[in-house]
Amino acid sequence: MQLSQHPSHKGRARRDRFAGRIITIGGLTVLVTLAVLIWHLLYVTSPLLLSPSLKPVNSWATPEKERVLLLEDLSAGRAILSMTEDCQLNLYQSGESDSSLELLRSMPQLCQLNTRALHHGGERYLFQLGADGVVRMERLIRVAQRIERMQELSFLVKPAVPQIIQQWQVALSERWLAVAIQSDKQWHVHWVSRDRPLQNFTQELDGSGQLLLLPSVRTALWYKEGEVVFASTDSHQRIYTDRPVEKVSAFPDHKAVLIGLEGGEVQKWSSFNQQGQFIYQQIYTLPEPVSLQQMQMVSGKDLGVILTRNQELLLFLGSTGEILQRQSLSQPGRSFLLAGNKLFMQHQQSIEQWQIDNASSIVSFESLWSEVWYHGYEEPDTIWQSTTSADNAQAKYSLVPLVIGSLKAALFALMVAIPLALGAAIYTAYFVPDSLRNWLKPGIEMLEAVPSVVIGFIAAIWLIPVVEDHLLAIVLFLWGLPLGLIISAFLQKPISRWLSLKWQSGWELLMAVPLVLLVAWLAFLIGEGVQDWLWPQGWFTDSETYSSKNALVVALALGIAIVPSIYSLAEDAIYEVPAHLRQASFALGATRSQTLRYVVLVAAYPGIFSSVMLGLSRAFGETMIVLMVTGNTPVSDWDPFSGLRALTANIAIELPEAEVGSIHYRILFFTALLLFAFTFVINTFAELIRGRLRRHYQNV
Numbered sequence: 280m281q282l283s284q285h286p287s288h289k290g291r292a293r294r295d296r297f298a299g300r301i302i303t304i305g306g307l308t309v310l311v312t313l314a315v316l317i318w319h320l321l322y323v324t325s326p327l328l329l330s331p332s333l334k335p336v337n338s339w340a341t342p343e344k345e346r347v348l349l350l351e352d353l354s355a356g357r358a359i360l361s362m363t364e365d366c367q368l369n370l371y372q373s374g375e376s377d378s379s380l381e382l383l384r385s386m387p388q389l390c391q392l393n394t395r396a397l398h399h400g401g402e403r404y405l406f407q408l409g410a411d412g413v414v415r416m417e418r419l420i421r422v423a424q425r426i427e428r429m430q431e432l433s434f435l436v437k438p439a440v441p442q443i444i445q446q447w448q449v450a451l452s453e454r455w456l457a458v459a460i461q462s463d464k465q466w467h468v469h470w471v472s473r474d475r476p477l478q479n480f481t482q483e484l485d486g487s488g489q490l491l492l493l494p495s496v497r498t499a500l501w502y503k504e505g506e507v508v509f510a511s512t513d514s515h516q517r518i519y520t521d522r523p524v525e526k527v528s529a530f531p532d533h534k535a536v537l538i539g540l541e542g543g544e545v546q547k548w549s550s551f552n553q554q555g556q557f558i559y560q561q562i563y564t565l566p567e568p569v570s571l572q573q574m575q576m577v578s579g580k581d582l583g584v585i586l587t588r589n590q591e592l593l594l595f596l597g598s599t600g601e602i603l604q605r606q607s608l609s610q611p612g613r614s615f616l617l618a619g620n621k622l623f624m625q626h627q628q629s630i631e632q633w634q635i636d637n638a639s640s641i642v643s644f645e646s647l648w649s650e651v652w653y654h655g656y657e658e659p660d661t662i663w664q665s666t667t668s669a670d671n672a673q674a675k676y677s678l679v680p681l682v683i684g685s686l687k688a689a690l691f692a693l694m695v696a697i698p699l700a701l702g703a704a705i706y707t708a709y710f711v712p713d714s715l716r717n718w719l720k721p722g723i724e725m726l727e728a729v730p731s732v733v734i735g736f737i738a739a740i741w742l743i744p745v746v747e748d749h750l751l752a753i754v755l756f757l758w759g760l761p762l763g764l765i766i767s768a769f770l771q772k773p774i775s776r777w778l779s780l781k782w783q784s785g786w787e788l789l790m791a792v793p794l795v796l797l798v799a800w801l802a803f804l805i806g807e808g809v810q811d812w813l814w815p816q817g818w819f820t821d822s823e824t825y826s827s828k829n830a831l832v833v834a835l836a837l838g839i840a841i842v843p844s845i846y847s848l849a850e851d852a853i854y855e856v857p858a859h860l861r862q863a864s865f866a867l868g869a870t871r872s873q874t875l876r877y878v879v880l881v882a883a884y885p886g887i888f889s890s891v892m893l894g895l896s897r898a899f900g901e902t903m904i905v906l907m908v909t910g911n912t913p914v915s916d917w918d919p920f921s922g923l924r925a926l927t928a929n930i931a932i933e934l935p936e937a938e939v940g941s942i943h944y945r946i947l948f949f950t951a952l953l954l955f956a957f958t959f960v961i962n963t964f965a966e967l968i969r970g971r972l973r974r975h976y977q978n979v
Contacts, residue, residue, distance in 0.1 A: 323945055327942075327949060330604055331594050331637045333592060339373065339378055341361070347359060348394065349403060350623050351623075358383050366390040367386065368387075368405075370385075370386075393444060398616075402418055405417045408436070436460065444462050445486070454473055455471070455472060457492040465485070469481050487503060491527045491536070498510065499511075506524075507519075509550075520546075522541045524541075532672055532673075535547060536559075547563050547565075549656075566601070570587045576597055578619065580638060581641060582638055590608040593605055593606075596646065599646055601643050610627070612626060613627070620639070621635070639940060639941055642676065642942060664913075676943075678953075680913035681913060682953075687830050688899075688901070688923060692834050693898060694834060696839070697891060699842050700842045700845035726839070726843045727843035731840055731903040734839065735903045735907035743828060747827045749806060752802050756803070756806075766794065829910075829919060836908050841897050845893070846890075848886060848890035849883070856879050856882045886969065888969060889965045893962065896957070899957055901927060902927040905928045906928040909928065926950045926953065930954075
């Protein structure tokens with residue numbers, strides 16, 4: 280016999296199935312969204328794990344019996360400059376065929392002129408030294424379809440140049456032009472200001488050694504055998520190496536050099552300011568022997584390229600010296616030019632183009648998490664400085680200051696939040712009657728509805744000046760508040776004897792309020808006097824170690840913000856402890872405090888632990904409060920009176936300005952991945968521990 284369902288039952292079943300499908304779709308949507316988020320973070324950051332590589336792209340045959348003076352990016356339509364045996368200057372650019380060069384312009388000149396050419400600031404410059412001792416500086420510019428020469432500077436080398444010049448070189452910076460002439464067993468180095476040509480000076484160095492000009496720091500580097508001299512305008516520093524120096528190459532900012540020694544050892548030396556004088560000191564040695572011939576850095580990146588005498592190209596990290604890639608050459612290279620991610624290698628009768636893949640995402644574990652010795656610093660340090668004042672300056676991507684900033688803000692906030700949240704949770708869940716609990720609990724939880732930007736705004740406008748003006752009083756209040764509450768607890772029992780039964784439960788809240796106000800009054804009274812006595816005229820708050828937007832202010836603001844999160848979970852855990860456990864404890868003669876300590880808190884410990892861990896996760900991921908209240912200064916210390924920069928605030932500040940696909944962009948996404956991983960691990964760990972502790976205490 281088949282029973283038929285009532286029509287209302289069928290409709291209820293259909294609605295149940297529909298609701299089940301909607302809930303299932305919603306859950307799957309959340310999981311898919313989470314998976315897409317994780318995939319996107321991994322997709323953007325995955326190139327950071329890849330090593331750079333070199334691959335040949337094209338080559339051009341150079342004219343016979345011509346010497347290339349200036350390499351250019353032939354693939355971008357730029358023209359190379361060469362000189363014939365009869366001293367004629369020729370400009371060539373890539374022809375219709377990818378592997379051919381076509382003559383763009385010829386410029387005859389006298390063979391008595393000594394000619395050099397170089398790049399600087401995206402421009403091409405031609406330098407000529409005549410027998411009359413006049414140095415002419417010309418800029419090669421493109422006018423319509425022609426390359427023209429525009430003279431910018433000329434000056435007379437004094438004393439007059441002898442007829443026989445052994446060798447000469449020229450170097451250029453934003454402010455200075457340096458010309459070094461080797462003759463008569465002397466190096467004559469002439470420095471001329473580009474803005475004020477009449478401002479000039481001359482150096483004389485031993486002509487038996489080799490010379491490298493560093494115009495950005497007005498220094499001539501002289502070396503011979505195992506001796507190296509950094510000769511600046513106002514000082515000379517002499518260093519000695521254990522082996523003869525074979526070659527020296529400079530970094531783009533001229534604040535550091537690579538010194539190649541006999542046997543393949545390559546050392547990096549960098550300068551720092553020591554009492555007004557720039558002193559060079561050794562930073563690192565390349566981990567592998569390298570026969571240094573030429574070195575250049577990729578513009579705006581920490582990636583460097585070394586050409587060796589062993590027909591090899593090496594890719595290395597300029598900040599740490601880690602060698603990332605070795606590439607053998609089919610024929611010896613004379614010199615090379617870096618143009619973005621393209622490398623142009625000059626051989627005897629050809630120019631070869633190479634492509635550097637993954638050059639925009641070069642980073643290492645050491646550069647992210649270890650101390651790095653940067654140019655201009657006295658010692659290694661962990662620094663975050665993603666923007667630089669110049670293209671040739673070093674960007675610094677150490678994550679240590681950001682992680683310390685996030686941890687410092689979160690841990691200091693927990694120091695404020697845990698006593699307040701757990702104290703309030705114990706009070707409302709255990710001591711007060713339900714009638715009062717129904718008022719107190721929603722009131723505390725309503726604080727979570729206040730936007731964090733509002734809390735940050737109030738802290739930035741009101742709290743920061745208060746802490747700065749009354750620093751010691753605030754510290755004394757934070758120390759004295761627990762003491763005042765303990766005194767209040769001891770006074771509760773004798774005072775309650777004089778109260779009627781109706782007022783014996785809940786009256787302690789009314790008593791605690793005046794005690795808190797009394798503690799605050801005493802803290803400000805004592806703190807103001809002691810602060811004026813110890814630190815007159817604001818000595819401490821005006822010192823370099825103190826920042827008005829410090830971790831103490833963050834702890835107060837962020838601690839108040841996460842109190843509701845910890846309180847709500849902890850209060851529910853304490854309140855839901857079975858009543859028969861309390862009654863059994865009372866039946867055995869335990870007091871309320873003993874029952875709380877040995878029964879209630881033990882049974883509620885899993886929930887309390889989970890609430891604290893979730894509060895830590897909430898504080899670590901907070902953005903607006905740490906963005907508005909801190910000074911956003913990335914520093915690697917735990918000083919509560921210094922500023923900080925958190926991972927979240929750093930992403931909010933720098934991501935809108937980061938170039939898509941750059942190393943800066945990918946590292947910011949990597950920090951976002953770190954944030955996600957931290958909160959995911961903390962939340963998962965809290966849930967696992969809560970479940971384990973619950974199973975452990977379920978039979979209590």
